[in-house]
Amino acid sequence: MMVFHGYFRSSSSYRCRIAFGLKGLSPHYRPVHLLRDGGEQRSDAFRALNPQMLVPALEVGGRVLTQSPAILEWLDEAFPEPPLLPRDPLERVAVRAFCAAIACEIHPLQNLRVLQHLRAELGQDDAGVARWCRRWIGEGLAACEALLARRPETRFAFGDAPGMAEVYLVPQLFSARRFGVDLSGLPRLTAIEAAAAALPAFAAAHPARQPDAE
Secondary structure, X not given: OOEEEEXXXXXXXXXXXXXXXXXXXXXXXXXXXXXXXXXHHHOHHHHHHOOOOOOOEEEEOOEEEEOHHHHHHHHHHHOOOOOOOOOOHHHHHHHHHHHHHHHHHHHHHHOHHHHHHHHHOOOOOHHHHHHHHHHHHHHHHHHHHHHHHOOOOOOEOOEOOOOHHHHHXXXXXXXXXXXXXXXXXXXXXXXXXXXXXXXXXXXXXXXXXXXXXX
């Protein structure tokens, strides 16, 4: 049995939920509230599971998998159908680069720990934190739009079926809306998001549909 530890609003957890749905998997879900009582991820029990004190974490086969990119790569290797990555090596690297633009360049700057530091150590109020997020998320998504503008227009980012790119993109667009990012200049990204939203795996993974949603 797989046990998935996540948080309804966590972008990284959201990625994994989409991938589970696309693969037809239903791991047992154990929510970890990132704000209650100072953050349940800081508890001794969760720290023993993941010393980084981050979600998601996936228990499988007596082991604990951490970091959503690693979990997603494992899922695609352990459950190869339907594939999340193209078979062509050059297309695979293009998808991975697109995903890294989100996971490495955008997401870390909106991570809860960073936002808490902005408030506690740098004296930013909610408006200041939102401005920070709009700056970095907006710039990052504009770059993603430009990356796709180089490619032939398809229903999804890298073809006519959803894959790893959508697994990363859809949660990031959800976060962008939370912080009031203007998405009007991102027609390709928002069209892909709309196409994905019509699919059961994406609809079921939405934060509002999770048992710990608030």
